[in-house]
Amino acid sequence: MKPTITLLMLVLLALTGCMTTREARVDSDYSYRGNFRHYRTYDFMTGTGLTSDTSSLGESVREAIQQRFLAQGYRRVKRRPDMLVNFRLYQGDMKFHGFQQEDLSQWIKRNIEETDDTPREDRQGYEPIRLLLAEGTLLVTLIDVKTNRAVWNGYASGVTVPEGPMGEVVLRRSVRSILDRYRIFTEGFANGNLGGNGASDTEQ
Numbered sequence: 001m002k003p004t005i006t007l008l009m010l011v012l013l014a015l016t017g018c019m020t021t022r023e024a025r026v027d028s029d030y031s032y033r034g035n036f037r038h039y040r041t042y043d044f045m046t047g048t049g050l051t052s053d054t055s056s057l058g059e060s061v062r063e064a065i066q067q068r069f070l071a072q073g074y075r076r077v078k079r080r081p082d083m084l085v086n087f088r089l090y091q092g093d094m095k096f097h098g099f100q101q102e103d104l105s106q107w108i109k110r111n112i113e114e115t116d117d118t119p120r121e122d123r124q125g126y127e128p129i130r131l132l133l134a135e136g137t138l139l140v141t142l143i144d145v146k147t148n149r150a151v152w153n154g155y156a157s158g159v160t161v162p163e164g165p166m167g168e169v170v171l172r173r174s175v176r177s178i179l180d181r182y183r184i185f186t187e188g189f190a191n192g193n194l195g196g197n198g199a200s201d202t203e204q
Contacts, residue, residue: 034151073189
């Protein structure tokens with residue numbers, strides 16, 4: 001084998017190794033203490049950054065989340081929601097600590113949610129993974145209001161938001177990809193009972 005060909009192969013292998021540590025992906029992880037069967041309502045957190053953004057970009061993310069949650073039976077309420085939704089866009093590369101877990105829907109079917117009373121020996125362990133997410137990451141977090149704990153994270157990397165209307169398209173598409181990882185319908189919705197039109201934005 002010619003030396004130049006050998007050198008080229010070594011360079012390609014080195015580049016492949018780099019690519020495995022810079023992952024562009026859509027994934028999620030969750031808390032074993034999440035009470036996912038009983039969540040029915042939600043609202044958005046207020047704060048800084050994109051969550052408080054009243055521009056078309058912030059509204060695009062909120063609307064995309066609302067559309068998906070409506071299709072799964074959740075209602076947005078202002079008073080005592082079951083969940084708070086937080087979202088944030090990180091620029092550039094991002095080091096992320098996630099967990100290797102089975103699909104959330106499958107885990108729920110196995111009916112093994114944990115509580116503070118679950119014996120330590122019966123608790124499931126978390127298998128942490130470290131990722132370097134590339135070129136911008138949109139992170140969506142669901143927080144259990146009663147326990148004030150984050151119970152689900154969904155993220156998409158490689159999210160670069162261009163100027164103009166195309167930026168809204170990119171964010172909506174990213175939200176849909178992320179929430180494809182959260183295919184949990186409310187209990188009443190699954191049984192054919194919406195408990196209203198499912199779109200309340202003003203419940204007190």
